[in-house]
Amino acid sequence: MSELTIDWDYWTTRIRSDFDSTILKRGWKYYQDGVVGAIQTEGTSVVKARVSGSSHYRVQLDLEAFSRSTCSCPYFDTCKHMAAVLFQVAEQEGYDPHALLYPNSTKMPTSQQVHTAPKPAVHKPKETDSCEAWVVYFAKQYANSKVYNAFSIEELYMRAWGQLNKLADDWEPVIRSIYDIQVVLYLMQLCDALMQSKSGVYDFFYNAEYFLAKIAKHSRERLHTSLWEINVEKAHNKHLSHLKEISAYLAAYMEKETFNSQNQWFDTYKVLWSELLYEQSLVADELARLRSIVASADRDSDVYEAAVIALAHFDMMNEEDENAWERVTQECSSVEPSDWFGYLKVFVQEEQGERLLKWLRWLGPEVQKDAAYYASDYLYFWQEASRYLDVEKEHRQAMVTLLPASYREYSSFLFQKKEYQTWADLCLLLNLTPLEISAGELKLVEKADPRWVLPIYHYAAEECIQAKNRDAYREAVKLLKKLASAYKKLKQTSRFEAYVAYLSQEYSRYRAFQEELKKGKLIP
Template sequence: MSELAIDWNHWTGRIRSFFDSTILERGWKYYRDGVVRAIETEGTSVVKARVSGSSSYKVHLDLKAFSKSTCNCPYGAKCKHMAAVLFKVAEQEGYDPKEFRNPKQTSSKTSPKFDLSSKKAVKLPKETDSCEAWVTYFEKQYANSRIYNAFSMEELYMRAWGQLNKLADDWEPAIRGIYDIQVNLYLMKLCNALMQSKSGVYDFFYNAEYFFAKIAKHSRERLHTALWEINVEKAQTKYSAHLKEIGAYLAGFMDAEAFNSQRQWYDLYKLLWSELLNEKNLVTDELTRLRSIVAARRPESYGHEAAVMALAHFDIMSEEDENAWERVTQECSSIVPSDWFGYLKIFLQEEQGERLLKWLRWLGPEVQKDAAHYASDYLFFWQEASRYMDVEGEHRQAMVTLLPASYRDYSSFLFQKKEYKTWADLCLLLNLTPLQISAGELQLVEKADPRLVLPIYHYAAEECIQTKNRDAYREAVKLLKKLAAAYKKLKQTSRFEAYIQYLVQEYSRYRAFQEELQKGKLLP
């Protein structure tokens, strides 16, 4: 560890800002439990280690460009495993890990005072402030932010999240959770605005979609964490004014200029209104607002369609599924199947079989329009429904309807049923060759009934021959040898020999093919 060059002020000021306090606490527990193993260094700034949790995870830290650090755990952002390694490295390098855990406890010699802004007149957010006051502070810190490439947008988000999150470390848990939610919404809005400001630069905007998706994923994870830890009943009783402000701020996302990513908005909207904001008076006011937007009859506006989707969500929450489906089919320009998969997951988890089937039937024609994107997820729900309901016939029909996108699902289904003849017919229908078919599946069918694979090999061999190049001819010979083995198992070698003679005559002009037959010893 002696090779590392440690700038402790950089650690406690810059690197720590990548982590929220909850992740640091979890990382601290891992560090104290002694599960950080196999620490290695490369040069003066790279650390590699393993952390044993529910599994063993690989951590790679770049202390100079920390945003590039990674862990192969499912968390997807700066995680507790990375924090645990940092605590351990600090200890081995002679620093007090507690100072990294909470810089507010550090001495003036080892850690600088935390100051987000050089403008000392700006007051930090307080526990007693309104959401509006918090946002005013956020705006003063970040409204004039500039980004120069797509990666810097994600870096800004992570830095701002870490800086703002730590300000509420000592707050009462319920208001702390509300504060974290407001931080998330503000940063999502900020990043969207920054991305839109670069929309005229194709390369930037194209890459920004990827980074914005990562930001949205992290935001959802943070919101889930906040909602998991918050006492919703206490929040609704004691902080109703804050929740009303959150609802109003979320409503502002209806504005296309403020938040131009409808799908990301809808995910946040559903999450918050399903849990934290699901209070009678708040819901009544929101429904009134949404209905007024829809009643304005401006279908061409972003706000109109977003309001329709929101009303459909409230319909589903009230188990008025028919109303929800009627709204979206009549009022929305298109139906994106993935918008509804989250509901299907809930129906599945809560064993609401009839609701699940109803939505699967409704969504079928929409999935069929873009089966390549949605078939796999859609059929997963059919498969799960089949486990505890007698819907095998409908499940099968759904797979057939979505072919060829559903080939893998339908193939697995047929193998489970040992319907090998139907499987072989399916391969021929889709013009699949052995190169496109699982070798294990092909071997299993051949073992069960060699006759079923004969048409597949015949078709594939002639497809190769008609490609008319040397490599294809070699591949054709390989297939013909497998065909010969299948005929031999059936004790029909004479039929194979007759077929070879047919090929020789049919493709007599293909000299290279004739040569490959001789090399493969398929000709006398």
């Protein structure tokens, strides 16, 4: 919330007296259902919000002259939508909304174990606060948020980011960047918790991927922006205590099952340690923590493997790649190639060709285990390596090894080298027909030498005939006509005619095929 001035006694006496008790209870239910959203303030006393009931209603409250408050619903007096907004604003400003519903203990149901006295307000974040104090404020505003679908999680994330981000607009740049990083980490954790709370709802996860991907994208962008803008040396010298808190926040989340969640916590961990937290004392503390997890006899397997990969990350930052390979290969149940593609991207950007090549060799066997999923990204890095090094032979072998998943990359490579006959042999090896091959590629090869496309058309035509249906026979005739064109260019029309005569004789009992041959004027 922004700069509202709250006179709590006025709220619990004068404002509350404007509401019928039944209306207050209905508003309380709306508040508990989490249907109050899009809260905005104007000045120190005006609140605007949207309440989603049987329809969407716009509420505007004037906290100094409450009689001027309005709601777009048809109710002529103070309504449940206005009450729901009051409850929500009270909570977000650090007061106990129960005190509006039940102003004294004699009217409060005995089954409700709540405090009527207002809670002290949690002050808004300050430049001089610790990260922990910031998080206390964040949690006060959003920890009890209610969501019903993935869209509402994204809406909450974007609204919270906008509200929290602007609180530090006039701060010194370094501490502002650190604050923004803490905001992103908190909101990532909040969204993870909300997602977990819906873990048993099928419809939620069925529709969640799109919205969660948008949250993850925004988180990455904000982190990278903050890291790009921050003066790391100044952060280490002046705000080391804040960085230590950021490190502890990451560590606490690393030990939860959701560490490798949809929001890509491990990617966040890597980028923060690589670009901001890499300071001698912080690194020493983190390495000690990770080694303690790995050495523990009573350890969760997921947490253990996450710690191993984190240790490998520190090996990487020290350019001790062999140590990283050994850790992961020996201590993890499997090697996930995509976990390492980010490093390969950095090697490309920094033109570390030799290092990139070593990693490609190490990852090759792991990529081969699931080539359909990883081949395209992996071969992109081979192509980049070829810009710095003479690796054509190894690059070619990598593509051959990953076939058929690597067909598109290998095909492009062969065309670049003008190895058209090898390309035609590849198509036959993979049982590809002209229907599965680019028409442009076929024309290019046929123009270079028609002999190389003959086996492709022969194979495809007979495959269609073997399908034994009218549509396939028609397709076979089309292929035979293209074959006729290729033989004509070679001045071997007689060979084509002999081949058609053979097909007509071989499949003489296929009456529909014979009819299509006649329609195509391939036989009399």
